[in-house]
Each structure stands twice: as C-alpha cells, then as structure tokens.
Amino acid sequence: MAFDQGLLARVRDAQHVVVFTGAGVSAESGIATFRDALSGLWSRFDPMRLATPEAFEDDPELVWGWYEWRRMQVLSTQPNPGHLAIAELAKRVPKLTLVTQNVDDLHERAGSTDVLHLHGSLHQPRCSQCAAPFSMPPEPPVEPAAGRRLAPPCCERCGGEVRPGVVWFGESLPVDALEAAFAAAAECDLLLSVGTSGVVYPAAQVPEIALRAGAAVVHVNPQPQALGGRHEWLLAGAAGEVLPSLLQ
Numbered sequence: 001m002a003f004d005q006g007l008l009a010r011v012r013d014a015q016h017v018v019v020f021t022g023a024g025v026s027a028e029s030g031i032a033t034f035r036d037a038l039s040g041l042w043s044r045f046d047p048m049r050l051a052t053p054e055a056f057e058d059d060p061e062l063v064w065g066w067y068e069w070r071r072m073q074v075l076s077t078q079p080n081p082g083h084l085a086i087a088e089l090a091k092r093v094p095k096l097t098l099v100t101q102n103v104d105d106l107h108e109r110a111g112s113t114d115v116l117h118l119h120g121s122l123h124q125p126r127c128s129q130c131a132a133p134f135s136m137p138p139e140p141p142v143e144p145a146a147g148r149r150l151a152p153p154c155c156e157r158c159g160g161e162v163r164p165g166v167v168w169f170g171e172s173l174p175v176d177a178l179e180a181a182f183a184a185a186a187e188c189d190l191l192l193s194v195g196t197s198g199v200v201y202p203a204a205q206v207p208e209i210a211l212r213a214g215a216a217v218v219h220v221n222p223q224p225q226a227l228g229g230r231h232e233w234l235l236a237g238a239a240g241e242v243l244p245s246l247l248q
C-alpha cells in the first residue's frame with residue numbers, strides 16, 4: 001500500500017496520537033458492526049427495542065438475552081491485526097490515547113492499556129438500581145441465541161435487576177472518559193479515526209475537536225468518507241490491512 005509522503009511525515013513526527021475506534025475495527029474479528037447495510041446489527045434488530053433504558057424497563061429479559069448473546073460472541077473471537085497494530089503504535093510514539101466506542105474487550109486483549117470506553121462494556125454489567133458492579137460467571141446458564149429471552153441476574157447488594165454496562169441511546173456517557181477523550185483530542189497532533197460511521201454524538205465530536213485544533217485527521221475505512229479539512233485524509237481499506245502497513 002502506497003501512502004502520501006506528507007501523511008507519512010505526520011505519522012513519523014507525531015508526539016501525541018489519538019486513535020478513535022468504532023465497530024469497524026472489530027469487524028475482521030467477526031463481530032458485526034451496527035450500520036453496515038447487510039451485516040449491521042441495526043439492519044436486523046430494532047435499536048429502540050434493545051438499546052434504550054425504556055426497552056430494558058419494558059422487557060428486561062429480551063434485552064438481557066440479546067446482550068448475553070453478543071457477549072458470548074465477543075468471548076469466542078480474537079483481536080485482529082488492526083487491534084494489534086494500534087497496540088504496537090502505542091510503543092512507537094511518545095504518547096498515544098486510545099478512545100473507543102466499542103463495548104468489546106479486543107483492544108485490551110491485543111495489549112492496549114488505559115482504553116477510554118465511551119460507550120461502556122459488555123463485560124461490566126451493573127445493578128440498574130444501585131449501580132453496584134456485578135461479576136459475571138464466565139458461562140451463562142443457558143447458551144444465548146439471537147432472540148432468546150434470559151432473566152437478568154439480581155444485584156447481590158440490593159436485589160435490583162442487573163443491566164448491561166453499556167451506554168444506551170438517551171443516556172449520558174461516562175464523564176471521566178468523555179472529558180479525557182475531549183482533552184486528548186484538543187492537544188493531539190494526529191488522530192486516527194478507525195472503523196466508525198461518526199454519526200453517534202457526543203462521541204463523534206472527538207475527531208471534530210482534533211480537526212478544529214489543527215491536528216491531522218486520518219480516517220481508516222473501506223467506505224468513502226466526506227473530508228472537510230485540509231488536514232484530513234482517507235486511507236480506504238480494512239483496518240486489519242491498512243494499519244499494519246502504515247506501521248511498516
């Protein structure tokens with residue numbers, strides 16, 4: 001893969017890199033994205049019935065069963081060359097901040113540390129009443145399937161229903177992670193936006209802040225992207241191919 005010389009110089013000289021990832025970085029591990037036309041989760045499932053606080057109140061068993069199905073899928077997959085390249089890049093630049101919208105743990109399993117999870121995690125459920133964290137047994141009592149209902153466990157502290165530890169539509173993002181992500185975006189000199197449609201706010205502000213502050217912004221995505229700024233590039237292709245070759 002041939003890269004623009006100006007872009008390679010930006011990568012080589014960068015002092016603080018922010019890597020901002022979305023579902024596309026995990027696609028090559030076999031985890032479905034949300035909005036890809038055929039394979040995306042939101043083309044098969046209704047987000048308003050599954051990914052809102054109201055959906056959980058209406059039908060906790062439907063929602064819990066669906067998230068257990070997704071958690072089990074994640075546990076059966078492995079990090080791909082895209083995740084590994086990001087962990088490797090962190091060793092080569094003076095400072096790297098990894099900000100992800102993903103609820104899987106593939107960045108951590110690839111060796112990345114201090115990952116800022118803007119949309120929470122499938123692996124950290126908590127009580128819907130008192131917010132106490134709940135430790136999941138490694139295997140669910142029943143093998144979950146796409147539409148199978150499953151009763152959520154009860155909180156050990158207050159008996160409330162345990163909920164998935166993800167951020168649903170209409171919910172606030174974790175304040176510390178969001179503030180750290182915005183601060184890193186405002187002071188970085190290079191931001192790689194990998195595998196995200198950039199339509200969900202406030203997370204989508206992260207690359208916007210970097211661009212406005214004068215950083216180079218590089219999108220890694222097989223789909224065409226609207227490029228506004230003079231310091232904005234698209235590396236068209238799959239993360240698992242583009243990122244390793246960018247490091248060569």
Ligand code: BJW
Nearest residue numbers: 022023024033034035101169170171195196197200201239
């Ligand atoms: C590859 C690839 C390969 C494929 N390599 N690339 C301003 C305007 C309008 C609306 C709003 C606004 N501000 C807030 C809102 C409301 C809402 C929102 O943004 N809605 C928009 C969708 C219109 N936001 C919220 O509700 C947020 N909360 C909030 O704002 O709180 C304040 C508030 C309080 C009270 C009332 C109102 C507001 C919370 C948003 C939480 C989103 N949660 C989800 C689900 C998480 C749980 C779960 O997993 O089920 O997070 S939605 C889903 O989208 C998930 C993702 O993290 C997120 C982003 O998706 P992502 O990662 O970009 O995936 P895709 O599928 O969209 O894109 C994949 C990309 O990869 C594509 O581009 C492919 O081409 C590419 N690709 N293969 C590289 N191999």
Ligand code: ZN
Nearest residue numbers: 127130155158
């Ligand atoms: Zn509780």
